[in-house]
Amino acid sequence: RTLIRGRLLTFHREPQGPDDHTAHAYEEDGAVLVENGVIAAAGPHTSLAAAAKDAHTVDHRPHLLMPGFVDAHAHFPQMQVIASFGTELLDWLNTYTFPEEMRFADPAHAARIAGAFLDEMVRHGTTTAAVYCTVHPQSVDAFFAEAERRKMCMIAGKVMMDRNAPRGLTDTAQQSYDDAKALIARWRGRGRLHYAITPRFAITSTPQQMEMAQALASEHPDLHVQTHLSENRAEIALAKELFPDCADYTAIYERYGLTGPKSLFGHCIHLSDREADALSDSGSVAVFCPTSNLFLGSGLFDYQRYRRRNKPLRIATATDIGGGTNYSMLRTMDEGYKVIALNGEKLNPLAAFWQITRGNAEALSLERIGTLEPGSDADLVVLDARATPAMRLRMERANTLAEELFVLQTLGDDRAVVETYVAGQPMKRGL
Ligand code: GUN
Ligand code: FE
Numbered sequence: 001r002t003l004i005r006g007r008l009l010t011f012h013r014e015p016q017g018p019d020d021h022t023a024h025a026y027e028e029d030g031a032v033l034v035e036n037g038v039i040a041a042a043g044p045h046t047s048l049a050a051a052a053k054d055a056h057t058v059d060h061r062p063h064l065l066m067p068g069f070v071d072a073h074a075h076f077p078q079m080q081v082i083a084s085f086g087t088e089l090l091d092w093l094n095t096y097t098f099p100e101e102m103r104f105a106d107p108a109h110a111a112r113i114a115g116a117f118l119d120e121m122v123r124h125g126t127t128t129a130a131v132y133c134t135v136h137p138q139s140v141d142a143f144f145a146e147a148e149r150r151k152m153c154m155i156a157g158k159v160m161m162d163r164n165a166p167r168g169l170t171d172t173a174q175q176s177y178d179d180a181k182a183l184i185a186r187w188r189g190r191g192r193l194h195y196a197i198t199p200r201f202a203i204t205s206t207p208q209q210m211e212m213a214q215a216l217a218s219e220h221p222d223l224h225v226q227t228h229l230s231e232n233r234a235e236i237a238l239a240k241e242l243f244p245d246c247a248d249y250t251a252i253y254e255r256y257g258l259t260g261p262k263s264l265f266g267h268c269i270h271l272s273d274r275e276a277d278a279l280s281d282s283g284s285v286a287v288f289c290p291t292s293n294l295f296l297g298s299g300l301f302d303y304q305r306y307r308r309r310n311k312p313l314r315i316a317t318a319t320d321i322g323g324g325t326n327y328s329m330l331r332t333m334d335e336g337y338k339v340i341a342l343n344g345e346k347l348n349p350l351a352a353f354w355q356i357t358r359g360n361a362e363a364l365s366l367e368r369i370g371t372l373e374p375g376s377d378a379d380l381v382v383l384d385a386r387a388t389p390a391m392r393l394r395m396e397r398a399n400t401l402a403e404e405l406f407v408l409q410t411l412g413d414d415r416a417v418v419e420t421y422v423a424g425q426p427m428k429r430g431l
Contacts (some may be wrong), residue, residue: 001033001034001035001040001052001054001055001056002033002034002055002056002057002058002424003031003032003033003034003045003048003049003052003055003056003057003058004031004032004033004034004057004058004060004065004378004380004421005029005030005031005045005057005058005059005060005061005065006030006031006059006060006061006063006064006065006382007026007027007028007029007030007061007062007063007064007065008025008026008027008030008031008032008042008043008065008066008372009024009025009026009064009065009066009353009401010024010025010042010066010067010357010358010371010372011023011024011350011353011354011357011358011359011371012024012025012358013354013358014351014354014355014359015348015350015351015354017348018348018350018402020350021350023350023354024350024354026401027043027044027045029044029045029046029061030042030043030044030045030065031043031044031045031048031049031057032065032372032378032380033048033051033052033055034378034421034424035424036424037151037377037378037423037424037425038375038376038377038378038423038424039372039373039374039375039376039377039378040052040374041374042372042373042374058426060382060418060419063382063383063384063418064382064383064384064385064404064408065380065381065382066353066357066372066380066381066383067357067358067361067369067370067371067372067379067380067381068125068126068127068128068357068369068370068379068380068381068420068421068422069124069125069126069127069329069356069357069360069381070126070127070128070129070316070329070356070357070360070361070364070366070369070370071121071126071128071129071130071318071319071329071332071360072129072130072264072285072287072316072317072318072360072363072364073130073132073226073264073266073287073289073316073318073319073320074117074129074130074131074132074318074319074320074321074324075131075132075320075321075322075323076113076114076117076131076132076133076143076156076321077100077101077103077104077110077113077132077133077134077139078097078100078101078321078322078323079113079116079117079120079321079322080100080113080322081096081097081100081322082321082322082324082325083325084096084097084322087296088232088234088296088297088298089231089232089234089235089296089298089323090232090234090235090238092296092323097322098165098166098169099166101134101135101159101169102166102168102169104133104134104136104138104139104142105136105138105168107138107141107142110133110134110136110138110139110141110142110143111142111145111146113142114139114142114143114145114146114147115146117131117143117146117321118146118147118150118152118154119431120327121152121327122150122420122422122427122428122431123327123414123417123420123428123431124327124328124329124330124413124414124417125328125329125330125381125383125414125417125420126327126329126420127152127153127369127379127380127381127420127421127422128152128153128154128155128361128364128366128369128370128379129154129155130155130156130196130224130226130264130318130364131143131154131155131156132156132157132159132198132200132226133156133157133158133159133198134158134159134169135158135159135160135161135169135170135171135176136158137158137179137182137183139158140156140157140158140183140187141183141186143156144156144187144190144191144193147191147192147193148190148191148193150422150427151191151192151422151423151425152192152422153192153193153194153366153368153369153377153379154192154193154194155193155194155195155196155224155226155364156193156194156195156196156198157180157183157195157196157197157198157224157226158176158179158180158183158198159198159199159200160176160180160197160198160199160200160205160209160212160213161176161199161200161204161205161209162175162176162204162205162206162208162209163204163205163206163209164203164204165204170204172209173206173208173209173211173212174212176209176212176213177212177215177216180195180197180216181216183195184220184223192377192423194223194224194366195220195223195224196223196224196225196226196264197213197216197217197220197223197224197225197226197258198225198226198227199213199225199227199258200227200228201227201228201229201235201239202227202239202242202243202249202252202253203235203238203239203242207243210252210255210256210258211256213225213256213258214256214257214258217257217258217260218257222262223262224262224263224264224364224365225258225260225262225263225264226263226264226266227253227258227263227264227265227266228265228266228267229249229250229253229265229266229267229268229271229286230249230250230265230267230268230269230270230271230275231266231267231269231293231296231298231299232269232270232296232298232299233270236249236270239252243255247274248272248274248275249275250271250274250275250278250279251275251278253265254278254282259278259279259282259284260282260283260284261282261283261284261285261314261365262365263282263284263285264284264285264287264316264363264364265279265284265285265286265287266287266289266318266320267287267289267292267293267298267301267320268286268287268288268301268306268313269293269298269299269300269301269302270299271286271306273309276305276306276309276311276313277311279313280309280311280312280313280314281311283314284313284314285313285314285315285316285363285364286301286306286313286314286315286316287315287316287317287318287363288301288303288315288316288317288318288336288339289301289317289318289319289320289323289324289332290317290324290332290335290336290338290339291319291320291324291325291326291331291332291335292319292320292323292324292325293339294335294339295323295324295325296323300339300342300343301336301339302343303315303336303339303340303343303345303347304340304343304344304345305343314363315355315359315363316355316359316360316363316364317329317332317333317336317355317356317359317360318332318360319332326413327414328412328413328414329356330356330408330409330412330413330416331412331413332356333347333352333355333356333409334409334410336352337352337409337410348402349402349403349405349406349409350402350405352405352409353405353409357370357371358370358371377423378421378423378424379421379422379423380419380420380421381417381419381420381421382417382418382419382420382421383408383412383416383417383418384416384417384418385398385404385405385407385408385412385416387412387415387416387418388411388415388416390411391407391408391411391412391416394407394411395407
């Protein structure tokens, strides 16, 4: 048993505005009692210490202690694509990303990058992610093996793509189905791993492959589906050309039964009202990837329009490594704040920290993370808002918890992450 002590912060629900202080709980001297990787209790240190006298204590005060961050969309094979210059989406895929992903036919390369990716997640305080592998089943085996070794809760799947990509990076409709079935059989129920049906996007799947994705989704209704939707104008035009019978891009995924409460749609920049209604009605999740959308010049996610409409969308936030440019969910929310600000709204820091913890966990339908409720998994992050000289100086003028969080979001990165616990184990210290 371990007692992890710190300034405890947790969210029960989305804060409704900057003055809503009822959505979170904060303990200046708090603690989390961990037993076998699971949270046994969380609350004021004095009451927990009395109940757990034999527990080994780690004192992180004066740092903040909260649930680990959740990244709702990332590509582990793209670590060596980040900072590729000068292209927008379709050229970026063809010029940099597809050639890079071909390297993952080699299991040794896949294992090396999978390990490096998970270490980088830990370094940045992220304990769970929804991850794209490549078309090669061995890339999924490598990723899940490394995640299992670290006891991390990860969602991942083999990318299905059978056209508009180089040979060596395509499967066939039947092969993609068979590979997914074998991977599901091998990995389902192991550790804290979740398989996601992962057709890359409509452009790289034939109608036959979309039918296979549909078959997988109907045979395994409990699995996540992840794909890309409405990221860039040229992509939207090509998707409509390839599926002329569908009225719009979203209708392609609807046609093949791929919308729903466990469906994660990356980007969703240029949705019509009809498409937004379709996502909302089906309970699908729109994944906001600000650093990627800015870097590739894809457009501005219309957070206000999607949230303030009378059928609001479920929203998650994500790095989209390697279209995205930073592993940190703090950097991600900093850029997200600016995108939202361009539309005239200011996302309050309590809402931002809800989003990257409990909010993203709910968007991914994961119950045991993003919370400090007893019985949940002890995935935690310890944050220091005075990690750098600039942050220290700024903190001299910060008086409230919300201001401290905003300093972390605006100036923070991996240097602000003092420790990351996965299932109760400190993981960052050893890296
Ligand atoms: N659309 C299809 N594949 C990708 C990808 O790898 N990254 C991004 N950002 N968009 C995509
Ligand atoms: Fe992506």
